[in-house]
């Protein structure tokens with residue numbers, strides 16, 4: 539999200555909750571704390587969901603946690619779709635490949651992964667769960683540690 543979007547998000551949060559103030563320092567702090575991959579539309583919905591269910595003041599940690607849950611669900615849905623496609627012999631969909639990058643790039647890291655490591659993560663199968671190249675790891679939200687080791691090693695010794 540851009541800082542201008544974080545400011546709008548805080549303004550919206552304030553309309554639910556008088557404990558929240560909106561000023562430059564707060565926008566700056568939230569912008570720094572919110573997960574870099576969170577999009578504005580989802581964030582707005584997460585604010586609504588928070589105040590629909592809870593009375594405590596919203597903190598960036600609440601949004602980050604909810605964001606990870608949203609992403610995990612999207613990946614699970616896409617993996618299920620992909621398994622159905624594979625069962626009829628279809629190639630991976632664009633959406634699946636995009637989400638696979640998401641799994642590797644943003645779900646559990648706070649900074650983007652360097653492009654060369656990302657490419658090697660995708661290009662090599664996983665030694666742990668035997669997910670083939672171009673496929674995300676099985677039954678996990680993030681690549682297995684051994685797959686990271688392979689990718690780092692390949693970048694070091696191409």
Ligand SMILES: [Zn+2]
Pocket residue numbers: 664665666667668669675676681682685
């Ligand atoms: Zn794996």
